[in-house]
Amino acid sequence: MDLDLSEEQRLLKDGVDRLMREHYSFEDRRKYRTERLGFSEAMWARYARLGLLGLPFPEADGGLGAGAVETMIVMEAFGKGLILEPYFATVVLAGGILRHGANEAQKANLIPAITEGRMKLAFAYTEPQSRYDLFDVETRAKKDGNGWVLNGTKGLVLHGDVADKIIVSARTAGSTRERDGIGLFLVDANAPGLMRRGYPTQDGLRAAEISLKNVRIAAADVIGDPACAFPIISRVADEAVAALCAEAVGCFAEMHSVTVNYLKTRKQFGTTIGSFQVLQHRAVDMFVELEQSRSMSMFATMMAGESNVIERERALSAAKAQIGQSSKALGRQAIQLHGGIGMTMEYSIGHYFKHVTMIDMLLGDTDHHLQRLASLGGLFGEQAIQR
Known part of the structure; x- marks a missing residue:
């Protein structure tokens, strides 16, 4: 390859x-x-x-x-x-x-x-009870003539406070946790009945809590089949996970570079602290985490368009789990090697650590993806284990 x-x-x-x-x-x-x-x-x-x-x-x-x-x-x-x-x-x-x-x-x-x-868009898919289950949707869309009426609440909508239009997942049929009966609706951010409360996230980005009360949607603003949208949501989520893995690798590379440069310039006991072998070993540990994550990010990128849903989900969960584990290991090393300055708001390294921590939580954290990977039989599946 x-x-x-x-x-x-x-x-x-x-x-x-x-x-x-x-x-x-x-x-x-x-x-x-x-x-x-x-x-x-x-x-x-x-x-x-x-x-x-x-x-x-x-x-x-x-x-x-x-x-x-x-x-x-x-x-x-x-x-x-x-x-x-x-x-x-x-x-x-x-x-x-x-x-x-x-x-x-x-x-x-x-x-x-x-x-x-x-135009800026946002995707409102998370709800207070749903955690990482994209199919857990309580927001309801009820048919009203040729259009629809939406009622419900969405949370942690990334950049939802500045979006011109918001794509909302809502249930048109079935119970809360069914995978069928979910539709996608394009909603104008200023539509009557839509309320949004914007706020900064821990890593400096923006998000919003959104409530929908009798928000009317025209038939032309329904995206795809209003009862069969979950496969689209799942596919987009997997592609988004691959993109998040790549973003995390960029953060890791900068964290490693900044930390190594700090070790080369910070002096203690009459010499640069980078001359101490134990700190060199810790910098090498950071590099190993970086390269492991880079390899898994490339794997996720190659598998993001895989038509076999099971194989795609296995690959993306394995990559996301690796990214989450590396974000903790590499981030802690970076903060500790910087000493007290690593915890200050005036220095960059803490901001990178916050962002990779948020990436770990977005679209499923390490534990969630390890559980999904296990339920799918591991990265190579049960057949590979039997052989």
């Missing part, structure tokens, strides 16, 4: 890495957080000009027709920069729903607006 990047992919990587170096230092990020929306609108416009917002969408829909590898490249660079903009929420999550579930009219109306930076 050829794991080398193509010429176009190398150019993309060089360009996004340069963008982060020139416009997303830690001081830049602190400044962007104070802006009106909690992120840089100028950087969002720059992403649009560079084509990053249209990267995964088909050319026929106004995108660039790139694949999972290009998304991995961008997300890894964004992890290094620790970006605040709603790229994951708009392009990966909500954009994934549009790519796999929207009809031609919906794509023609929404995707060009996304790629040009004129």
Whole structure:
């Protein structure tokens, strides 16, 4: 299997890495957080000009027709920069729903607006009782003439407070934990009956709690079959997990680099602390975690488009579990090797640790994915064990 990047992919990587170096230092990020929306609108416009917002969408829909590898490249660079903009929420999550579930009219109306930076989307799938089970949906959608009426509550909607439109999962039939009977509905953020409360997350991003009370949805705003949306949600979630793994690897790489540089410059007992062998060993342990995570991120990227659902879920759960374990191991080493300064808000390393911790919790933590992997017979399945 050829794991080398193509010429176009190398150019993309060089360009996004340069963008982060020139416009997303830690001081830049602190400044962007104070802006009106909690992120840089100028950087969002720059992403649009560079084509990053249209990267995964088909050319026929106004995108660039790139694949999972290009998304991995961008997300890894964004992890290094620790970006605040709603790229994951708009392009990966909500954009994934549009790519796999929207009809031609919906794509023609929404995707060009996304790629040009004129529209931000959010995906509201989490509820207070659901934890990591995407099929656990209490929000109800009731048929009303040619349209629908939504009632319910959604939580931790990433960048839901700044989104122009929100894709909401709601139950059209069945009981709360059935996989059938779930639909996807496109809701205007200013629709009557929709209330949202925005707040900052622990890692500096934004999220919102959303309540829907008799929110009316036109038939044209139903995405796909209103009773069979769960396979789309599951597929998009797996693709999003691959993107999160790549973002975490970018964070890990920067955490390792910053820590090694600190060991080379911090002096104690008349010499740099990096000259102490025991600290060198701990830096090597960080590097091992980084490379293990990078390998699993690449594996997740290759398997994100797998048509066999079981094989895809096995691969993505294995990768997410590795990322979660490495985020704890590598993050603790980085904080401890920095000493007291690692805990301060003025220094970058603690912010990276917070973000990778949040990545671990998003779309299923380590324990959740280990349990899912075990229920699927492990990474290679029961047949491989029997052989």
